[in-house]
Amino acid sequence: MKHIAMSAALAALATAPALAEVESQDPIRLTTHDWTGQIVNATILQDVLEKAGYNTELVQADYIAQFAGLKTGDLHVAVEMWETTGREAMDEAVATGNVVNMGEGGLVAIEEWWYPSYMEDRCPGLPNWEALKDCASEFATSETAPMGRYLGGPVTWGGFDEERVEALGLDFEVVHAGTDAALFAELESAYQREAPIILWVYTPHWASVKYDGKFIEFPPYSKECYEDPAASVNPDATYDCAKPSGPIWKVAWAGVEEKWPGAAEIIRNYTLTNEEMSAMVSAVDLDGKSIEAVAEEWMAANEEKVDGWIN
Numbered sequence: 453m454k455h456i457a458m459s460a461a462l463a464a465l466a467t468a469p470a471l472a473e474v475e476s477q478d479p480i481r482l483t484t485h486d487w488t489g490q491i492v493n494a495t496i497l498q499d500v501l502e503k504a505g506y507n508t509e510l511v512q513a514d515y516i517a518q519f520a521g522l523k524t525g526d527l528h529v530a531v532e533m534w535e536t537t538g539r540e541a542m543d544e545a546v547a548t549g550n551v552v553n554m555g556e557g558g559l560v561a562i563e564e565w566w567y568p569s570y571m572e573d574r575c576p577g578l579p580n581w582e583a584l585k586d587c588a589s590e591f592a593t594s595e596t597a598p599m600g601r602y603l604g605g606p607v608t609w610g611g612f613d614e615e616r617v618e619a620l621g622l623d624f625e626v627v628h629a630g631t632d633a634a635l636f637a638e639l640e641s642a643y644q645r646e647a648p649i650i651l652w653v654y655t656p657h658w659a660s661v662k663y664d665g666k667f668i669e670f671p672p673y674s675k676e677c678y679e680d681p682a683a684s685v686n687p688d689a690t691y692d693c694a695k696p697s698g699p700i701w702k703v704a705w706a707g708v709e710e711k712w713p714g715a716a717e718i719i720r721n722y723t724l725t726n727e728e729m730s731a732m733v734s735a736v737d738l739d740g741k742s743i744e745a746v747a748e749e750w751m752a753a754n755e756e757k758v759d760g761w762i763n
Contacts, residue, residue: 474505475712482529483513483521486606487632488743489656489733490532493557495747497531497722503751504762506715515608516541523550525705529719535698536563536654537610542703552709554702554716558723559656562697563611565602565668566653566660567591570646579666581620588623591648600624603651605635611652612678612691616670619689636737639663656726658734670694721761 480501482494491510498508511527519541521527533542545551567578574590577583584591584600591600602624604613613626629635635651636659642649643663653659653667660667670693676683677693686692702719709716732750735741751758 475714477507478711479507479509480528480708480712480715481509481511481526482531483518483527484510485513485515485532486608488736489729492732492736492743492746493531493559493724493729495743496724496750497529497719499747499751500718500722500758500761501715503758504714504718506712516610517608519545519551522703522705523548525550525707527705528708529554529702529704531557531702531722532559533701533703534561534563534654535700536561536695538701539696539698542701545703550706552704552706554704554719556699556723557702558725559700559729560698560726561654561656561700562667563652563654563695564670565650566665567650567668568643568646568663568665571648571650571665574648579669581668581670584622584624584668591624591650593648596625596627598623600650602626603635603638603649604628605652605654606631609652611695613652615689615691616693619686619692620670621686633737656729656733658730658738661730662734662738673697718761 482498484491484494494510498510501508513521513527515538518527518530522530523545533539542551542553546553567575571590572578575583575587577586588600589598591602592598593601595601600623602613602617604611604626605628607628616622617624617626629638629651639649639651639653639659641647650668653665671677671685673694673696674683678690681688681690683690684692702722704716704719708719728750732746735746736743
């Protein structure tokens with residue numbers, strides 16, 4: 453019986469994936485922010501790194517201010533920097549030489565003003581942004597009337613919404629939700645009552661799938677629109693165009709590649725898709741599953757892919 457048990461153990465070892473060499477037992481600190489998808493993303497990467505034998509920590513940090521810690525090495529990895537809102541801060545940090553762009557994370561971001569389709573009867577001309585000039589009051593609340601209310605994300609998300617309202621001459625007051633959860637709780641409440649609302653919606657996320665609505669069509673984004681007043685519709689202002697869209701990037705403290713080269717390779721390889729992320733955020737926010745459970749389910753369903761990243 454001992455020989456049988458030993459043979460079984462050796463067979464298991466022969467078929468198990470080889471772990472990446474762990475160069476240091478010091479914890480790799482991954483940042484988390486204030487929206488579900490990002491925490492899911494960081495938790496899965498944490499699980500992947502720990503399967504490879506690395507020690508990790510999740511550290512809550514501000515989305516933009518985290519770069520101070522990434523530059524010094526107090527923080528190590530940020531798994532989501534959105535092209536839509538984080539590119540400027542990311543490029544500045546990378547230019548210092550202390551932060552490294554670790555490549556695209558597989559997710560493609562859209563962040564923009566969004567409204568439920570029932571608002572089209574109250575504001576003819578939507579989704580064209582110019583319709584908002586004539587019907588801002590249709591989006592008013594008791595706190596903002598007669599001005600319309602635009603419900604933005606938490607202040608830390610950035611996005612230049614105040615600047616765009618001013619540049620395009622829109623009679624809207626920007627009101628920031630305190631948290632990601634509060635943002636979508638208000639959407640749920642308004643949608644059920646067909647109450648007026650226009651707000652920041654992003655993808656990948658479940659909201660644009662669950663609810664019938666559209667993104668506002670602003671003048672096309674260009675880098676010049678954010679820098680040169682002459683580049684878009686208002687010759688006297690910047691930010692008079694749509695938000696950018698594009699990849700969600702991974703970034704890291706430059707020292708990660710020297711201290712944990714195996715982990716750096718895993719981080720570069722690691723990706724998720726919009727479909728995967730939307731389903732996982734829905735499982736957490738709508739079905740009540742824990743982030744840890746959702747991450748474990750993803751790991752179990754993608755074992756071969758994970759082993760390929762590690763090896």
